[in-house]
C-alpha cells in the first residue's frame with residue numbers, strides 16, 4: 001500500500017513483492033489517498049509497469065471513500081495484510097472498512113511529510129463483508145535476510161519466462177555473457193527502472209555489502 005504523500009518508495013514496494021513471490025502470497029497494490037492530486041500522474045506512470053506485469057492496482061481514498069467497495073470485494077474470503085510505509089493510511093483504510101473498530105491514526109509529521117509510526121503492533125480484524133484484515137506497523141527499512149540471489153531474481157516475476165534462457169545456470173544477470181534478462185532490458189521487454197532496483201536490492205543481500213559486482 002502506498003500514496004503520493006508520503007511519496008511511494010518503489011524499492012520498498014519491490015522488496016514486498018519479492019517476499020510475496022517467494023512465499024506464494026498473492027499480492028495486489030493499493031494506491032491510497034487518490035483524493036490528493038499532486039504527483040498523481042507521475043506515480044500512475046510508475047504503476048503502469050506493475051499493472052503490465054500482472055499486479056492489480058486498486059485506487060482508494062480512506063478520506064473520501066473512493067474504491068472501498070472494490071477493495072472490500074477483493075478482500076472477501078481471504079486473510080490479508082496491509083503493508084507499507086508509515087503514514088500511507090493503512091489504519092485509516094482499516095477504519096473505513098470497519099467503522100466500529102477505530103484504530104489510532106496520525107497526521108504526517110510537520111514539514112517532513114513522513115509518517116510517525118503510529119501503529120506499533122499488527123492487529124487482525126474480521127471484515128463485516130467477510131475475510132480478515134491485518135493492519136500492520138509501517139516499515140522504514142526492510143530486510144531480505146533469508147532471500148538468496150536466485151530467490152531475488154525469481155521475485156521479479158517478469159524475469160521468470162527469461163531465466164531459463166540465460167546461457168549459464170548460475171547467471172547473476174549482471175554483465176554475464178548470454179544473459180536473457182539483460183537482453184530483455186535492452187530490447188524493452190523488461191522495465192529498466194525495475195531492473196535497476198533488482199541490482200540495488202542485490203547489493204543489499206547479506207554478504208553483498210561493500211562488494212560491488214564486477215561489470216555492473
Ligand SMILES: Nc1nc2c(ncn2[C@@H]2O[C@H](COP(=O)(O)OP(=O)(O)OP(=O)(O)O)[C@@H](O)[C@H]2O)c(=O)[nH]1
Nearest residue numbers: 062063087089090091092105106107117118119138
Ligand atoms: N487525504 C487523505 N489523507 C489520508 C487518507 N488516508 C489516510 N490519510 C491521512 O494520512 C495520515 C496517516 O494515516 P494513518 O492511517 O495513521 O497511516 P498508517 O499507514 O496507518 O501509518 P502507521 O501506523 O504509522 O504505519 C493521517 O493523517 C490520515 O488522516 C486518504 O485517503 N486521503
Ligand SMILES: [Mg+2]
Nearest residue numbers: 090091118119
Ligand atoms: Mg497505522
Ligand SMILES: [Zn+2]
Nearest residue numbers: 166171173179
Ligand atoms: Zn541472466
